[in-house]
Amino acid sequence: MKRYLEVLGLFWSTAIAAELEYRANFLIALLSSLGNLIGSLFGLSLFYRTGYNFEGWSWEETLVVLGIFTLLQGFSSTFLSPNLNKIVQQVQQGTLDFVLLKPISSQFWLSTRTLSPWGLPDLIFGLVLIGYAGQQLGLGLSNYLFSIIPLIFGLASLYSLWFMLGATSIWFVKIYNVTEVLRGLLEAGRYPMVAYPAAYRFFFTFVIPVAFLTTIPAEAMLRRAELSWVTGAGFLALGLLYATRAFWKFALRFYTSASS
Amino acid sequence: MPIVIVENLSKVYPVAVKEPGLKGTLRHLLHRTYRPVQAVQDVSFQIEPGEIVGFLGPNGAGKTTTLKMLTGLIHPSAGRVRVAGHVPFRRDVKFLHKITLVMGQKQQLLWDLPALDSLKINAAVYGIADKEFDWRVSELVEMLSLKEKLTQPVRKLSLGERMKAELLAALLHRPQVLFLDEPTLGLDVNAQVSVRDFLKEYNQRYDATVLLTSHYMADITALCQRVLLIHEGQLIYDGNLDGLIEQFAPYREVKVELAQPRTEAELRPFGELKAVDGTIVRFLVRRGTLTQTVARILAQLDVVDLTVTEPPVEEVIGQVFRAGVVA
Structure with a gap:
C-alpha cells in the first residue's frame, strides 16, 4: 500500500511536470470550461425565465445539479480521460507490454499513470457554482458532507464504466470513439433526472447510471435523497468496481500484444 | 540447471482473412473468416545461466512471438516454458523482478521528461531504496557513458542515447534474464558498438542471461557464442556460429x-x-x-x-x- 502511494505521488508529479511543458493549454482549458459553463447556465435560464420549473426543482436547486455536473466533468478531464483514453493507444502501439511486465497492478498503472491539470478550471467553477447555489439555499456544512458519499459512489461507477470501455480495445484495437459516446451520454447529467421523459429516466438510471452521478448527490445535498437510492448507488459502485477488475483480467487473457 | 527451458512450444494465431476490393471489405465487416496461422511450431531449447544467445530469423519467423511467450505476455497454444523457475504467463511478482524486456522500436521512457523521472518511477515500482537507486544509476551511467544525459528531456536525446537510457531503465532492477528485441535497431555504428560492449560487460559483471534478436549480424557475432535459427516458426539450428557455417555453408x-x-x-x-x-x-x-x-x-x-x-x-x-x- 505504501509503495502504491509512493508510486502514485511520482506518477502525478511527473504528469504535472510533463503537462506544464505546454503552458498555452491552460489558457485554452480555462476559456473552454468557462464557455461551456456559460452555455449551460444560459440554457437553464431559458426554462426558468418564463416561470417553468423542473418538477420540484427550484432554480438554485438545479444550479446544484449543474455544479455537481461541472465538478464531475473536471474530475473526468483531470483523472479519467487522460488515463483511460490512453489504454487504446497503449494496446495499439504495444507499449502495454511494458506495463504488464511491471511488478505492480496493471489496472492501477493504467488508471492512475497520469493526470491533466487542465480539468482544474472545471473543478473550480463547479465548486463556485455549488457554493453560490448553496448560499442562496442556506445550505450548511452537513449538507455538503452528506453529498460526498453518493458523489464518491458516482465517481467510482463512472470510472468503472470508462475503464471497461477502454479495456475493450484489447479486442477491437481502435475504439477511440467509444469513450466519446459515453461522454455524450453523460451530458444528460447536466439537468435533474425529472427533466427527462420516463423512458429516458429509466435508461439513465438503470442502463447508463447517469442519475447516480449528479441527481442523487444533489438530492443528498438538499437532504431529499432517499436512503434506498444512496445505498443503491453504493451497491452499484461496488458491483461495477468488482466487475471492472474481473473484466480486465478476462480481457488480458485475450491480449496478444501488437506485433512489432 | 538451465534458466530457460522451452519444450515443444507452439503458438497459433487466428488471423482474419480479407478479400481485396469493396466487396471483400463489406464481407469482412459483416462476417469475418479466420485462418489459423502457426507462428511458432514445436520449438524446444534450453539456456544456461550466463549465456548470451542470439535469436535469428527473417521478419515474421516467430522470434518476437517466442520472446513474448518467454516474458509471459502471451499464452502459448501448446508446450511448456519455464524461465528462472517460473511459468511466465502467470506473471508472478517474483518472476517479473527477475526478467526484463527491451524492445528497440518501443519505448517506456516518458517523452517530455528527463529519463531520471522515469527511472524514479521504476525504482518505486520495483521497491528499490533511494541509496541503492543512486548507486545503481551511477554504476549504469558509467557503464553506458550517459553522464549528464539523464537530466535532459528524453525527446532531446539522440537515438543512441535514448536506447542507452531505455536499457538503463530496463536494467535498474538487476534482472537475471534479459530479453532484447532488436536493441540496436536504427542506431549508427558507433552507438551499436557501445550498446554491444555494454551488454557484454553487463553479462560478465552480473552473470546475466541474455536472449537477443537482431538484424545486425555484427551484434550476433560480437556477442553470442550460440545462436538459435528460427524459420517459419520452426527451430532449424541451435549451436555455435562456426557450426552454423559448417552446416549451412x-x-x-x-x-x-x-x-x-x-x-x-x-x-x-x-x-x-x-x-x-x-x-x-x-x-x-x-x-x-x-x-x-x-x-x-x-x-x-x-x-x-x-x-x-x-x-x-x-x-x-x-x-x-x-x-x-x-x-
Whole structure:
C-alpha cells in the first residue's frame, strides 16, 4: 500500500511536470470550461425565465445539479480521460507490454499513470457554482458532507464504466470513439433526472447510471435523497468496481500484444 | 540447471482473412473468416545461466512471438516454458523482478521528461531504496557513458542515447534474464558498438542471461557464442556460429589473382565461378574438394596470389533463409 502511494505521488508529479511543458493549454482549458459553463447556465435560464420549473426543482436547486455536473466533468478531464483514453493507444502501439511486465497492478498503472491539470478550471467553477447555489439555499456544512458519499459512489461507477470501455480495445484495437459516446451520454447529467421523459429516466438510471452521478448527490445535498437510492448507488459502485477488475483480467487473457 | 527451458512450444494465431476490393471489405465487416496461422511450431531449447544467445530469423519467423511467450505476455497454444523457475504467463511478482524486456522500436521512457523521472518511477515500482537507486544509476551511467544525459528531456536525446537510457531503465532492477528485441535497431555504428560492449560487460559483471534478436549480424557475432535459427516458426539450428557455417555453408571462397586474364570458359572447369573481374577470379569450392581444386589451380593457371576464406555469416544465413533450407 505504501509503495502504491509512493508510486502514485511520482506518477502525478511527473504528469504535472510533463503537462506544464505546454503552458498555452491552460489558457485554452480555462476559456473552454468557462464557455461551456456559460452555455449551460444560459440554457437553464431559458426554462426558468418564463416561470417553468423542473418538477420540484427550484432554480438554485438545479444550479446544484449543474455544479455537481461541472465538478464531475473536471474530475473526468483531470483523472479519467487522460488515463483511460490512453489504454487504446497503449494496446495499439504495444507499449502495454511494458506495463504488464511491471511488478505492480496493471489496472492501477493504467488508471492512475497520469493526470491533466487542465480539468482544474472545471473543478473550480463547479465548486463556485455549488457554493453560490448553496448560499442562496442556506445550505450548511452537513449538507455538503452528506453529498460526498453518493458523489464518491458516482465517481467510482463512472470510472468503472470508462475503464471497461477502454479495456475493450484489447479486442477491437481502435475504439477511440467509444469513450466519446459515453461522454455524450453523460451530458444528460447536466439537468435533474425529472427533466427527462420516463423512458429516458429509466435508461439513465438503470442502463447508463447517469442519475447516480449528479441527481442523487444533489438530492443528498438538499437532504431529499432517499436512503434506498444512496445505498443503491453504493451497491452499484461496488458491483461495477468488482466487475471492472474481473473484466480486465478476462480481457488480458485475450491480449496478444501488437506485433512489432 | 538451465534458466530457460522451452519444450515443444507452439503458438497459433487466428488471423482474419480479407478479400481485396469493396466487396471483400463489406464481407469482412459483416462476417469475418479466420485462418489459423502457426507462428511458432514445436520449438524446444534450453539456456544456461550466463549465456548470451542470439535469436535469428527473417521478419515474421516467430522470434518476437517466442520472446513474448518467454516474458509471459502471451499464452502459448501448446508446450511448456519455464524461465528462472517460473511459468511466465502467470506473471508472478517474483518472476517479473527477475526478467526484463527491451524492445528497440518501443519505448517506456516518458517523452517530455528527463529519463531520471522515469527511472524514479521504476525504482518505486520495483521497491528499490533511494541509496541503492543512486548507486545503481551511477554504476549504469558509467557503464553506458550517459553522464549528464539523464537530466535532459528524453525527446532531446539522440537515438543512441535514448536506447542507452531505455536499457538503463530496463536494467535498474538487476534482472537475471534479459530479453532484447532488436536493441540496436536504427542506431549508427558507433552507438551499436557501445550498446554491444555494454551488454557484454553487463553479462560478465552480473552473470546475466541474455536472449537477443537482431538484424545486425555484427551484434550476433560480437556477442553470442550460440545462436538459435528460427524459420517459419520452426527451430532449424541451435549451436555455435562456426557450426552454423559448417552446416549451412559447406563451401569456401577461393580468390585467385592471375598473371593474365582468362575467359570464363577456361576457368569454369576449376569450380563454380562467383565473380570474374579482370585478373581477379573468385571460385566457390566445396570443402571436400578444396585441397584438390587448389592444387589444380596452382598447377594449371599462372597464379600471382591465392587466398581461401569462409563466406561471411550474413551471407550464409541469408542463403539459408532464402532457400528455406531445413536441416
